[in-house]
Amino acid sequence: MKTKVLIIILLTLFFMTGCEDNISKTSKQSQPEWVGKILSQTINDNSLEGSWSYSSVVSYENADCIGEGETHNYSGIVTYGESDAVRTESFLLLFSDFQQKSSSEEKFHDMCIKKNGTTNSNGNCEGTYDMPFEYYLTEDGYCETYIYAPDKSKTWCGTIELVENTATITYSYDSDYAGKSYCKIVEMEKQ
Incomplete structure (x- = not known):
């Protein structure tokens, strides 16, 4: 019984090592x-x-x-x-640019949050x-x-x-x- 368990463990280790090698070879070949x-x-x-x-x-x-x-x-x-x-990089998105595209202030604010930005006192979105x-x-x-x-x-x-x-x-x-x-x-x- 111990021999079977040892064989299963060794096969699992060989399989895992073989998969890691194939993964690293695949990523290098994609360049x-x-x-x-x-x-x-x-x-x-x-x-x-x-x-x-x-x-x-x-x-x-x-x-x-x-x-x-x-x-x-x-x-x-x-x-x-x-x-x-x-x-x-720093960014500044002007609300006036979005307003021209019929974007609401709420949508602009939500987009700013998704970009990890903050709305400044002028109502524009800035961040890095x-x-x-x-x-x-x-x-x-x-x-x-x-x-x-x-x-x-x-x-x-x-x-x-x-x-x-x-x-x-x-x-x-x-x-x-x-x-x-x-x-x-x-x-x-x-x-």
Whole structure:
């Protein structure tokens, strides 16, 4: 009898270990091949660790980052760890924008609560939210991976230039389709 119980326990352990291995292999295989190539070249050297605030975000409608870019009024902080980071962003939603869409004050207030915001004295919704992501550094490259579900993620890659306490990240995409190319330059300062 003891032998049967021991065999059942061992089979259960082998089965559980085999399932864990398959789960981890599945999640790694869901990334595109090019992401794997970049990740295999990572040199995360602690150069980004700490808190960084956005000083400028400019986007262009071309992949060359030339011409008149659109400057975004953006505030937020990114706190980098060894390979994980959290972007904390502030938001302000104006009731007047929702009122134009025939939204009632009650619906606006309920939506604000769902977004973990608070209604300020002007009747607008303000708050902050955190967006965790993984990041990877290569010799002059930078990638961010956002995981939306166990089998869904999105990776953005670009170049990075680190000079003392400033970081400039340039994301560029050149498309064959009209109006689909873009460039975004993000500048941050270490706090």
